[in-house]
Amino acid sequence: MNNPSYPFHVRAQSGFHLSLEPDFPDKEVNLTVILKQHHIDARRLSKFSKLVMWSALPLSRIVQNDCAIYLAAPFSSPSHYLKIFQKLLSSNLPSPLDFMANLHNAAVFHTAQMLGCSGATVFTASNGADFSQILQLAALDFNMGLKQALVGWACEQPENEGCVWWLLEAGNCDQIPMILPETGTFSEKLARLAQNRDVWAPPVS
Amino acid sequence: MAYIAAAEILSGSACSRSLDFLGQTHVLPYFNAFTQPMLSLSELQEILIAQIERTLQQAGWQRHECSHIPLFIGSTAYSESDQEMCYLQHQAGNHRVMLLDSVSQKIQEHFNFKAIFSFATSCTSSAQAIIYAVRSLMQNNCDKALVLGFEAFNRLTFEHFYAMQLLAESFATAPFTGNGMVLGEGSACLALQNQKPQNQAAYVRMLAPANLSDNHSLTANHAVAIRHLFDKALHNAGCLPTDIDAVKLHAVGGIGDHAEAELLREMFSDAYLFAPKNAIGHTLGASGALETAWLMQQLHSRTMNMAADISNNYKILNYFLGFGGSLCAWVTEYGCNE
Numbered sequence: 085m086n087n088p089s090y091p092f093h094v095r096a097q098s099g100f101h102l103s104l105e106p107d108f109p110d111k112e113v114n115l116t117v118i119l120k121q122h123h124i125d126a127r128r129l130s131k132f133s134k135l136v137m138w139s140a141l142p143l144s145r146i147v148q149n150d151c152a153i154y155l156a157a158p159f160s161s162p163s164h165y166l167k168i169f170q171k172l173l174s175s176n177l178p179s180p181l182d183f184m185a186n187l188h189n190a191a192v193f194h195t196a197q198m199l200g201c202s203g204a205t206v207f208t209a210s211n212g213a214d215f216s217q218i219l220q221l222a223a224l225d226f227n228m229g230l231k232q233a234l235v236g237w238a239c240e241q242p243e244n245e246g247c248v249w250w251l252l253e254a255g256n257c258d259q260i261p262m263i264l265p266e267t268g269t270f271s272e273k274l275a276r277l278a279q280n281r282d283v284w285a286p287p288v289s
Numbered sequence: 290m291a292y293i294a295a296a297e298i299l300s301g302s303a304c305s306r307s308l309d310f311l312g313q314t315h316v317l318p319y320f321n322a323f324t325q326p327m328l329s330l331s332e333l334q335e336i337l338i339a340q341i342e343r344t345l346q347q348a349g350w351q352r353h354e355c356s357h358i359p360l361f362i363g364s365t366a367y368s369e370s371d372q373e374m375c376y377l378q379h380q381a382g383n384h385r386v387m388l389l390d391s392v393s394q395k396i397q398e399h400f401n402f403k404a405i406f407s408f409a410t411s412c413t414s415s416a417q418a419i420i421y422a423v424r425s426l427m428q429n430n431c432d433k434a435l436v437l438g439f440e441a442f443n444r445l446t447f448e449h450f451y452a453m454q455l456l457a458e459s460f461a462t463a464p465f466t467g468n469g470m471v472l473g474e475g476s477a478c479l480a481l482q483n484q485k486p487q488n489q490a491a492y493v494r495m496l497a498p499a500n501l502s503d504n505h506s507l508t509a510n511h512a513v514a515i516r517h518l519f520d521k522a523l524h525n526a527g528c529l530p531t532d533i534d535a536v537k538l539h540a541v542g543g544i545g546d547h548a549e550a551e552l553l554r555e556m557f558s559d560a561y562l563f564a565p566k567n568a569i570g571h572t573l574g575a576s577g578a579l580e581t582a583w584l585m586q587q588l589h590s591r592t593m594n595m596a597a598d599i600s601n602n603y604k605i606l607n608y609f610l611g612f613g614g615s616l617c618a619w620v621t622e623y624g625c626n627e
Binding site for chain 2: 153158159160162165168169172173176178179180183184187188189190192193194196197200201202203204205206207208209210211214217220221224225227228
């Protein structure tokens with residue numbers, strides 16, 4: 085990114101956005117299958133968690149075990165939430181495993197577990213007002229000696245699903261130009277961010 | 290440096306809540322804080338706005354300063370109670386768009402804060418909010434910061450915790466009794482600043498905090514990770530275990546209590562133990578702010594039956610553990626202004 089006031093540079097970007105993947109029908113099922121191919125049992129996870137994990141997977145080879153993870157989203161998984169909400173309120177039926185999968189920070193936990201990271205994990209609510217907020221939190225930790233961080237933006241809404249991760253490393257900003265979109269809704273900004281395909285990490289083999 | 294200039298708390302008193310499970314009604318202990326059994330979004334926002342106003346007044350800050358002050362929010366459920374009320378009123382569907390920051394929108398309209406950060410890291414939500422507020426102050430990103438933690442009763446949490454057999458059937462009289470959690474609701478607002486407050490007889494200083502993640506289990510914190518957390522918090526604060534006079538416990542009454550108690554016996558055997566959850570319940574994502582405000586009350590009133598008198602530079606280790614492997618800790622130092 086081009087802001088020299090940040091104490092980090094962007095080493096790599098990885099992401100997934102529905103608008104860029106027209107040949108990816110039935111994403112929830114496909115994501116479970118793809119994650120299974122990488123030895124990740126995602127059957128009990130929310131669609132949001134799967135989306136977030138799948139998007140981070142290409143970075144797994146270069147993520148260090150003390151990497152911190154920061155994720156911003158308007159909500160975690162609306163589809164998963166509605167499922168347990170309606171089951172409870174209409175039929176008095178709690179579903180504990182689904183409840184656990186519905187934790188807002190479940191996605192960062194599963195991502196940390198998948199990547200073997202033990203740095204701080206943070207999930208913040210963002211409706212798009214300021215995409216740089218999550219970078220500000222990471223900057224505070226880089227100033228305290230953090231070496232590497234995954235910073236991401238994610239959204240699970242019909243026709244607006246996606247997640248973009250930046251892998252940040254300590255040091256001054258370098259050559260990779262990354263621009264944060266300043267206008268639009270959260271999902272519009274996310275879609276624009278995802279279009280930086282030329283700097284994406286290599287696809288998972 | 291970061292000092293607590295004011296702490297406003299709205300905590301619950303020992304009551305009960307009922308639920309229907311498999312055709313049977315169960316009555317369970319609960320700490321009720323609000324007049325209404327469930328809060329609508331606007332009721333919650335009004336309570337929080339009034340609490341921020343009182344905190345500003347207590348700290349001696351002016352409302353117009355808010356444009357230079359960031360607000361750090363932490364909650365688990367955010368506006369879940371409102372979602373449930375809407376559902377019941379409209380009978381299926383028609384509930385509002387799910388946005389976690391819907392609570393903060395009216396707060397922002399009212400105060401025009403420099404920025405609002407909304408944390409959702411399960412039971413450490415407002416503890417994480419405190420950590421990033423303290424770091425912002427220590428790095429001179431701001432001179433003043435506010436932290437707001439809140440949790441309002443909702444069925445989704447209460448009934449799922451019950452279904453997972455996490456809830457106690459009766460109030461606990463001591464920490465680490467291990468018979469389950471007693472949940473509670475409430476809110477607290479902390480005013481933090483990087484100058485020592487001069488208008489108070491005593492001060493509370495927050496030393497460099499620590500946060501890390503435990504990727505071992507989504508719901509249970511591993512003893513190794515808790516030890517790592519304590520070590521990191523002590524290191525950041527420049528303290529040895531023997532420097533710690535007291536510990537503010539997490540001690541939810543769950544399966545993790547045993548490992549926690551063992552570790553505390555090993556590392557802080559002489560420290561006095563503060564157990565806020567016995568007094569105000571487990572307020573989930575609000576517990577960071579509520580328990581810090583509660584601790585401030587205890588320190589200032591000096592009414593606790595302390596093992597030793599609170600002396601100058603009295604150091605307390607505070608720690609908070611949460612689902613999703615989120616762990617937070619810091620040391621606070623209590624001292625008297627000369």
